[in-house]
Amino acid sequence: MKMSDVAKLANVSPATVSRVLSNPELVSKETRKKVLDVINQVNYKPHIVARQFRTQETKMILVVVPDITSAFFSKVLRGIEHMAIDHGYQVILGDTEHDINRELEYINLLHQKQVDGMVLLTARIDKEKLQDISAHFPMVLACEYMDGLDVPTVSIDNISSARKATEHLIQLGHKRIAHITGPMNIILSRDRLKGYRQAMLGHDIPIDSAYIQEGELTFESGYDQTMKLLALEAPPTAIFAFNDEIAMGAMKAAKDSGLSIPNELAIIGFDNIKMAMMVEPGLTTIDQPKYAIGKKAMELLLKQINNESIKKKKFVLKDELIIRQTCGAEQQTVSHV
Structure with missing residues (x-):
């Protein structure tokens, strides 16, 4: 089953099917439902590798956490993932266990172009290293932050x-x-x-x-x-x-x-x-507004991926x-x- 077959069955163009899969927010709810119904009916699976070669996108986001066993991060991750899914992205999770070397290893996934962007919930490596990475790849810091780093950041005071x-x-x-x-x-x-x-x-x-x-x-x-x-x-x-x-x-x-x-x-x-x-x-x-922190971080990352300007870099959310x-x-x- 090819994308063109799905398009014929849904009576839309292949480009519309592609948008439903990659940028669903650009398609009307009625058309999106019609395409998704066909996709579910025929169990269509897009060829991820082929799409990556064609678009230079993986539709994957890396989220790096310092400790996945911490109850705090589950709500932050949920906010990130909900926003990612709504925009056609999947989330890969990297747990550093507070190890700086592990943090660097995960960041290398950006250099290997295995993900389209990264949300860091930990920032333990050198500021210069992070600044250099952010100049070449979409990246957002959330929860943790770093003084003097010119990277979109979401946290509380x-x-x-x-x-x-x-x-x-x-x-x-x-x-x-x-x-x-x-x-x-x-x-x-x-x-x-x-x-x-x-x-x-x-x-x-x-x-x-x-x-x-x-x-x-x-x-x-x-x-x-x-x-x-x-x-x-x-x-x-x-x-x-x-x-x-x-x-x-x-x-x-x-x-x-x-x-x-x-x-x-x-x-x-x-x-x-x-x-x-x-x-x-x-x-x-x-x-801490954990879910809101995650959602805002993913929103900022999507803007970077889509080459939209971000005038305000530091977002300080309300605590109670x-x-x-x-x-x-x-x-x-x-x-x-």
């Missing part, structure tokens, strides 16, 4: 969000507030630490270096770092964690230490993954402070742009 989370604890009367960071080679960790420091200094609260512990992005790390904090002579009364998984590890450590949450230890996380509202007590956290029970305040949502 991590400094402001971290400051808001810390100030929430301060407003509840806490002064001994600890922060469990992520790995400090990640810009998100540095920015959230900066926001924590700004909040503390802004309220004239001394910053004790013993209250700042560098962790990994895992439940286990949150547990271990919290146990260290609770062993201090004057342990913190509140903890701001880099992400929800660390925060849940902190909750487990508190409970194993016989502490009541939030009466004896308040805890706030970051990301608002699904488990944050399922744990007991419910976790207060910063919500989701107040549940781990800090002792009434449940509510506080928006911030």
Whole structure:
């Protein structure tokens, strides 16, 4: 079954069939449905390799993530994939497991022209390397970002969000507030630490270096770092964690230490993954618009692929402070742009 056969059966031109397969948004809903019905009826499969030779397009997008096991990225990926599918693209996923060399290997797929563009959800390699790649291939950064890099980027304001989370604890009367960071080679960790420091200094609260512990992005790390904090002579009364998984590890450590949450230890996380509202007590956290980040990133990538101009390069989306029970305040949502 050839494309011309599908066209005859649908009573349209082969070019229309091609557009339905490659750029469905250019075809009316009625015609698109008629063509797709025939395609499904005869089980037509386009010759991908032949199409690639003809159009110099693969209709494939590479998305590189630092850790596919993280609950945070599933919603971001869903936003990317929904937008990609709507425009006739498929998504290939590359998991670096926080390995810079793996990140470079995936980027080589661009050089080999096996994909049409790339969304990076991690940015650990040299800025000069990324800038050079972006000059030759469509690329977007999402979630993570890099100072001074002239590449379309979608994220939230991590400094402001971290400051808001810390100030929430301060407003509840806490002064001994600890922060469990992520790995400090990640810009998100540095920015959230900066926001924590700004909040503390802004309220004239001394910053004790013993209250700042560098962790990994895992439940286990949150547990271990919290146990260290609770062993201090004057342990913190509140903890701001880099992400929800660390925060849940902190909750487990508190409970194993016989502490009541939030009466004896308040805890706030970051990301608002699904488990944050399922744990007991419910976790207060910063919500990132995960799906919207993914959708916007794919939208920007499509514009690059189609050679459309992008006047604005940095997109900062709205976050929300989701107040549940781990800090002792009434449940509510506080928006911030």
